[in-house]
Amino acid sequence: MTILQSVIQRMANNSASSKAWCITLVSAILVIVADKAKPQYAWIAVIPTILFFVLDSYYLALEKGIRNAYNDFIKKLHTQALLADDLFVVVPQGGLFGLFVKSMMSFSVWPFYLTLYGMIYAAKVFVI
Template identity: 35%
Template sequence: MFWLDSFNNVSGGVKKVTNEKKLKHLEFILGIINRQAQNSFMLKSWTVTIVAALFAFANRSDEMDSHFLWIAIIPVFFFWLLDGYFLRQERLFRHLYNHVRTFEENQIDFSMRTDHLNVSESKWIKVCLSNTLLYFYGPLFIVIIVAMVWLG
């Protein structure tokens, strides 16, 4: 069946080029991007859960106990930093994805290294202070601090 093999390899008189390695590499990178986004979502949900629980424990009697609110600042701060790390990793892998998609098939080495990418916008502290995280964790800090001041 020579004509069938020729038909499968030729499309409009031009040989079909397969990018199986490239597609698989991009698929691996997308998996990591999705995992980082999922981690970020889970951190946000845990942050809200912990802060709500600490507010509930603080309101255990007729008056609120501000000690629990002081404790609430600790997980919010550390989850903010950890969320910044995950968002930074997600951005680095997005840049890696854009970098790899320009490769030819023979250049694909399945490397997941992001340290060779010169991405100035993905500095960790800059990502922690980005609007994405600032608009979520900032109001939590403000609510906790206002509650502590209000309780005196």
């Protein structure tokens, strides 16, 4: 149980770190673009935003899959259907691709990156 809890916590931390790194990288790119007075290159900031969006969604999908495995483990424990083989299984449950698509639509992912896209556009049009 502790293994599953620590994996879930690690995925949540990775998700938060990916958002922090995305803001840092996009800000650095926009500062360089503004310093060089080349607003046509502001679109470059969209590339790390897309990559971190995918990475963050992947971490969220893994977290959900591990949480499903944890809930299944607890259910088996309470119904006394737990086998010795179930003790050290740390595999996401629920189909990772389906969880990935769901996580891309999650409220913890898309508003952040959509706002960041808006900020990139606003910086390109109004600031740079």
